[in-house]
Amino acid sequence: MDGDDDGVRIRDDVCRRSRPVVDLCCDQVRGQRRGDEHDRGEHMRPAPTAGDVAMARTSYDWLASHGGLLHWVEAMPETGKAVVASWHPSWGSDTRVHELARDSVGSGLHGYGGMPYAWLPSLGTVLVNGVTGQIEHAKALPPTRHSYGDLAQSGDELLCVREDDQGDQLVAVDVVSANRRVLRETDGFLASPRSQGRRLAWTQWSKDVMPWDSCEVWVANRVVGGPISEPVRVAGGPNESAIQPQWGEDGSLYFMSDRTGWWNLYRWRSGLVDAVAPIDADCATAPWESTYADYVLLPGSRIGMIVQHGPRHHLVVVQPDGGVAPVSLPYTSVKPYLAALDSRIALIGSAPDHAQEIALVDTNGSEGVEVVRAGTVLATALSVPEEIQVESSRAEVTVLFYPAVGQDAPAPLIVRPHPGPTHQSKLRLDWEVQFFTSRGFAVADVDYRGSTGYGRTFRKALDGNWGRFDVEDCRNAALHLIAVGRAAAGEVFISGASAGGYTALRAVSEDGPFALAVARSAIVDPQRWTVTAPRFQRPHATILSHEDAKVVPARVQRPVLLIHGARDTVAPINDVTELATALRTRKMLVRMLSFDGVGHYFSDPAALSAALDAELDAYRAVLRGTGLPAAE
Template sequence: MTAGQAGVFWLEFDPDSGHNLLRKVSGESPQWGTPPTIDIRSEVNGYGGGALCAGRDAVYAVEASQQQIHRIDAATGATSAITQDADASFGGLVWDPFHHRTLAVRERSGCQQLVAVRDYNEVVPLHDSEDFYSAPALSASGERIAWICWSLPDMPWVRSVLWTAEVGEDGALIRARCWPTPGEGSVQQPVFDGETLHVLSDHEGWWQIWCVSWPDEQARWTCLDSTAADHASSPWQLGERHFCPLGQGGWVWVRYVNGVGELWLKRSTGSSSAKVAPGFNDFRHITVFDGQLYCIARSATRLDSVLAVDLATNRARLLAGDEAPFSDAPIVSPEPFQVPPSNGVTEEVAGFWYPPVDGSTDNNPPPLILIAHGGPTSMAWPVFNPQVQFWCHHGFAVADVNYRGSAGFGRRCRMALAGNWGQSDVEDMERAADHLVATGRADVSRLFIQGRSSGGYTALMAMTRGTRFRAGASLFGVSDPARLREVTHRFESGYLDWLLGAPSDYPERWHERTPVQQAHCIRRPMIFFQGGQDRVVVPEQTRQMVRVLEQNGQSAELWWFEDEGHGFRQRKNQVALLENLLAFYDQHSRKCNDGG
């Protein structure tokens, strides 16, 4: 989402075309900003982000197929490419009104740069000494700039640093300086309040808002909100915004409490803070423009919404979305649960349980599907998920689990997965299952586990540890980390070594936590879904896992979608996935009820 003189703009995913389409509000009602043939998406770092920014009379956006920046006229929608760098991808776009240019991160030939783009292929490098760059931020005068960098082998949420520079009259950067955090930590989302710089830093355990100044050439870090809570999630994408200044000491920010997002607003220095937009559980892309706060908001019972909050009254109004997903069917709301520490594990497990709509009772607990979220340094949000609703309407309970290593629970929880992937996450999935069985919310004989991508790895590892789960599902999941390590993209090239330790140092650990090497331990049925164009989990990896299981005499189904990549985008394939997975779970639920 972005806002400027040209209006308020955001992206909406169109399931029919599989494209991200531009929408805008310049009056009261949303309009399409581009035809459905234009797909807007950045691929920098593989996950993109910051694919658009609003200029004076146009929007600048990254077109998906060529990864070039296009100028889209705000009035007419006329589109033209302003970069023609065939080997590059762009992301993290920010409009610089002082030099009439777009600032961006350019990625090509295994390197990244902070660049400035003027109309029609004038691309000027600004900074290029570091491995990775975040979207930059400009001060109110345009004379100062800040950005975040990190270096291999780190991920940005493990260790990253703040950079600043002055901007010369010609737009070049002057006196670039690096400002490490006072303690070990990571920083993200730099933003200026006038000329004063703020960032989110977790060097004291949580991603909190810090003011950073350097009056005597020594950085001073001052915390604005010391609440023991994360104020952002993991920065997988460029250009995320979870907080924003309002001027006169006022702020708006997101705070995560037990995995639930809250939106808080403080109008000025000395005023009290207030929680706004109740009923929504996650907020992203916070933007303030012309006395209004804009954001993408998500709730447990509605589709994603675009909110506008009047900063004078705190009243929120809908610009788009918030439509009822079903016209004649109930929506199942999540019920938070916590699993207390036990058996030497000192951390709680948090998650969200969704009951089936068929009214199962204590004497007849429902079958349960446990979902391991992807990432793995991501989190489960209590927001509307049509696939979760699908399971609940077909008689299953669902548990979406935030295992150790999840974001949103502080640095200690997030870092707990270092060297422990395939162990701590699996233990926590088992703890969640046992807790829900013990509290009468799941049938112990009908427990299923599934996950996408890295969540598929967690599900596979859980299936190697015995027969607690009746069956498991891997949706384009990792079954051979060593193979993934050989082909993974640059952004995550050091991630697996952080998750498991370097293979040269821990060869036994890698063997023990590689599902394809432990396939002989799987004693229950598995089902796999794989895209033939997947560039993250190489398709052959899934074929090999299925072959090994079949050679061992185990039941393994494989559903192949040749036209899909990593994550299914086409509606027909999403429907086919759910239908086949439902048949699989129903089959093994019936076998259990029949004594099989």
């Protein structure tokens, strides 16, 4: 997927079980399957099945605090729903759930979502329906043609952003009367409304740019029940991405900006902007979804903040004098949803040997960690990655290399370009990786040029070179691992989802070490994608693409397994179906699996399980040397 792909994105998979409905190949890749037990000794733990992996993808997102409570969105594969959960320190291990009668909580704002709930002091929780995109509450709110998200509390009034094909509107909603007032509108995009007293802040960007390239922070005066006035641009411009505004108690406005080449924290007060904590590192996440919070304001004028060094995340506390104090954590990956509960920082953290969990972290120097909501644990041996630097055509790229469990000899290798492509590999437990490493495969996650967490210059290196630099970096990562004896030549595969699927398809369209490509939810034609992508992402396709960007079936040199959801609104299935037909004619199609009722993210456990099994079957067919089935 694009953006942050760790979560179970139930909002577009319509919460129903799926079945494969399209198979364009006359044979299935079957063959003799190994059992789920390792054959290297009884001391090894059982490998997780594809079904285990699919059911282990419980996800936590949109963490926030209100009135001494923590709230978050919890997506649960076992029920097929996403709900809002609440927790108070006095409740112990108990949580309370706020859910919709039939559908999941979720927002499709800008294609990828914005905060889908808010807590109003006298009215309780307000939710966005992940299927209809409408706001739901005990008081009926008449539906409109828009998709809602980015909900924020302003007294007993609700602020939000809504979108239709014409553009965005920043709206104030009186939930009791159902009155909606448009405060700001544009044919571009709006996000992150934040109010304090009679002041309102928000971000906005033009319809032909992406917010990580160019985004502005604005401030205006506002009277509750009335319009806004005297809007002023605080930061941002054509070559600056200013994001994540938050008001301080003293009336200062904080925000992130990459004006130095790194996303760092700044403060606007008395009409002047100053740097809060200059660091040669990205301290913000590329804003695929609205309402990210990579920093949180703490009592005593302190600030908790995530600092990224490539795929590794750190937590620091910025002191009132500007000093930066690291906070020791058991996590190497922290989601961009920091919240404060008194002086403690609430976060969603994970590590390569630690599933994501919600925890409270002390900031008083004791570095205590209280787990609020634990992650899913599977009884299996884990592969822990090594960070490797690989030279690739005047660039150095980071690779997370996961060795095959229990194997020291060169192993079959799966190279994985991440989705996005303006995204990054995550240094955290990924059960899909463990599914393969527990079966004798090594896995390499590649942060190719264009990845985030390495500054603006590296992030923009892929502009106009999509399908070139990313492919080159993945190829060089594979060749390096072969050269140093970590991967077996002739047994190297490439697998990706969404933009990563596009990279995989392009990689087998030229000479290289890859014996097979697996493309899930893949983009096929970036030029056509400028029209078929969600409105938010159409500029992305234009910025990344070039005249030779399309995957051309005649150029594909290695077999391809295609896996796609029939309800994919990010990368519509038609392009993939056309590609499958052409590859079948050339006998380069292993199989095409299409799943009815499934969207871009393969949230449905049955669909994901079938996809993983099909991928494993294809790899094993190559390793057996019996050949892959070719379409008639």
